[in-house]
Each structure stands twice: as structure tokens, then as C-alpha cells.
Amino acid sequence: HTSIEAARARDSRTMADPKKTERKQLETVLRFSKAIEDSMFGPKSGQKDIAKLVQEYTFHSQDGLLKVKTAMLFDSGIMLGRMCVNRFGKILPNAGPADLYRFRAMGNMKPLLILSANMFSQWFDYNGVLIHPECPGVWADIYISMKQNPELARNGGAELFAKQTVCWGDQKYRIHGKFYAYKQLADGCVMISKDLKKVYKVLGIGQPVGDIFKRGTWPSLVQMTMLPFCGVISYDGVLMGIPFDLTDDLKKKLKKVYDDAVANDTIIERIKISKEDKIKFDRQLEIIGLDKPQGEAKQSEAPKRKAAPVKTYKKSVQRAMAKIKSARRTDDIWVFRRFGYSEDENPNHMVGIISGNCGMPVDMFQSKKLEPTFDEVVLKLAKAVGKAGGAPSGFAVDHKPIVKELKDMLEPLIVSYYPPPSASEQAMFSSGGPPGGMGGGMPDCGMQ
Secondary structure, X not given: OHHHHHHOOOOOOOOOOHHHHHHHHHHHHHHHXXXXXXXXXXXXXXXXXXXXXXXXXXXXXXXOEXXXXXXXXXXXXXXXXXXXXXXXXXXXXXXOHHHHHHHHHOOOOHHHHHHHHHHHHOOOOOOOOOOOOOOOOHHHHHHHHXXXXXXXXXXXXXXXXXXXXXXXXXXXXOEEEEEEEEEEEOOEEEEEEOOOOOEEEEOEOOOOHHHHOOOOOOOEEEXXXXXXXXXXXXXXXXXXXXXXXXXXXXXXXXXXXXXXXXXXXXXXXXXXXXXXXXHHHHHHHHHOOOOOOOOOOOHHHOOOOOOOOOOOOOHHHHHHHHHHHHOOEOOOEEEEEEOOOOOOOOOOOEEEEEEOOOOOEEEEEEOOOOOOOHHHHHHHHHHHHHHHOOEOOEEEEOOHHHHHHHHHHHOOOXXXXXXOOOHHHHHHHOOOOOOOOOOOOOOOEEEO
């Protein structure tokens, strides 16, 4: 990673021969990609106990970095996730796996920002693509991909990654926000939340986080996503710089916050998972064949549920379903997306229907409650089909409880769940897309 960062230095002296520089950068990418496959876990020596693996991978050096093995597993998993979400979501239609490494090596971070944001939004739910029964998301896809690759599956690495990252599906354990990069210590970079309430210590992947910033830019304000892994905190590799006014008063406040955190031993170096959430995550692990939750009956021993009563639909809804299923099909995919996911964000309960082909609105409507009902979606879909002169080949809704019923009643239309945006996706697109500048003399985006 360090050589990649060095290769894309923007100093005019190193860019004197652009063609030569680009060739060296691409060679670095190829070496790095091969290193992932050839030296991830060393020689085969059989399956290891996961608890011992965690100890083996846990950071214990004093250079502000994840251990090399940990960094390679962590980084490979994230890059696999970006590839998976791009492969099925067609977010960057013409980009293959090699292009993603090339984007990073050449310093073109905006495509990776978009993929990362979508990756976290779809951690447990792809938009209509079933990868694994009951768990059709990026997380399960990464695990399955690692298991199918002998190099990535050595010594339990796939299982370790799955167990350490299952919590990333919950935004409580995926800390996204704005932070002041305050100083680089020997064992991590100090990041202070913008509201000055929390202080974190973050480890770099291929280089210390502080090495990304140029001299004279401390402190810097950045937007980032922190991630727990093997008992420490790292991040997804992407920093988005934010211009800000560094006043003398702010300098004093930041110093006081840091000094108080040191004195009171309140610097956050790891993220603990609650017992309640651990049970929830254990169930996700059980779905892909890892760790059955303790104290619960086996599925075969679970009491049988009574069959749900047959639902009777209003005549207007029945006519709407018939209209949708008999309409001419187009190659478009529509998305039902609410304008917000709380009463404060969406007091009028507005829902938009968006064309997946062109990104333009097809129609919009107002639901009675914050979450649209089955009847509302069917009636509004039939109306939109009439206006458009044809039905899409499939559509997605962002209210999960009605997805199965829509699938059952509107077959053969493809119906899928469209998960609400992650915090990183919301932040990135709330201002029209990834930021274009970093300010403070920093590059557009920093990434390890």
C-alpha cells in the first residue's frame, strides 16, 4: 500500500514523465493484486481455531497500522465487496476488478466512494439479487467468494472476516461522520468527532492515516467511515476532506478535548458489541453456516407456525394487479423510494417512483403513513404503468415487510427490496454526489 501511495505522489518532480509514472503505478497494482493471492495466509497448515486467529490478527505493533496479514484480509474483503456490489448493481457498468485497483493506484477515488456507500447500504440486502438464501447481501457474497478462492480461504480467513464484519450491517458499529484528524501517534491516528464529544484512535491499512495529510494541514476535517476489525478500529480506506475555518478558538477546544481524553483514559480504541446485537449477528452467521446461537432450539425443533389466513383484496387492487401483469414489458427497472425515513425527514409521507434506466422520476405519490402499504404500492404502480404505456420488467421497494407479498402476487414481475441508504450514502449524495475538493492543500480524496 505504501508503494501505491508513493507511486501516485502529486509532486511536480515525480510527475515530470506522466507515461513513465503511470506505467510504474500499474506495475504496482499488479504486484499488489498478486500479493493478495500469493501471501495472504502463508503455507497451508489446516484450519485454525477462530479465537486464536483473532489473537494472531489483532494489532500489537507500534507503527499506527493494522498487522500486515490483518490489513491484507481487511482490504481484500472491502475490495471484494466493492466488486460484488458493482457486478450486480452495475453502478460502474464498464469497470472490472482490475479497474477498481487502477482507480485507487491512480488516485481516482470518486468511483470507489460511490461503490463503498452502496456496499454498506446493501450489506445484508442486495437490490433483487439472491446470493445466499435469507442473506442476499454483500457480506454473504464476500464470504462465499472467499470460500471459493483457495488462497483467500486458507487457515480460516473467510470465516474470520465474516465473523469480524457481520456487525458492519448495523450503523451503530459502522461509524460514519465528520472528524478532525488531530495528530498521528505511534499506535494510531487521533480523530475527534466534529461535535467534539468523542475521541477515537484509528489504525491505517497500508500506511498510517496521518501520512495522507501534507505538512501544515493538521488538524484537518474529514468525512470517513470507521470500522471495527479484530479488536481495533480502522476505516474503509477513503477520506473525504472538508474545508473549514481553523480559528484559534477551535484549536484551543480541540487541544482541551484531546488532553481531557488522555487524562481520563476515554480515547475509544475498540467498539464493543452489545449482548442483544451479538444474538442478532449470531443468527446471520448461522444462515451462512457459521456458529449456531447458543440457548436456542434447532430449526427442526421449533414449533410449527399456523398457516397465515388467505388475504382478500379489494376489487380496485385486484384490477390493478391484473393491469400490471398484463401490461407490455419494458427493459426498465423502477424503484419506489421514500423522501425520508422518519416523520421529521418526510412529514408528508412522499414516495417517488424512479426509472433505473435514466434516473428520472416516473411518478410520485403520498402514502397515508410513513411506510407505504401493499395496496398503495400496487395502485400507484398500476397508475404509473398506464401513464408510461408499459410496465417495467421489475421494481424495488424500500419497505421490506411488503416485498414477499408483492413478489407472490405480481409474479412474473421481478420484485426486490431496495434498502434505505447507509449514512455514508446519504452524506455523499445529499449534496449531489462526492465532494469535488478537499481544501487545505489536500488531494481530492485520500485512500490507503
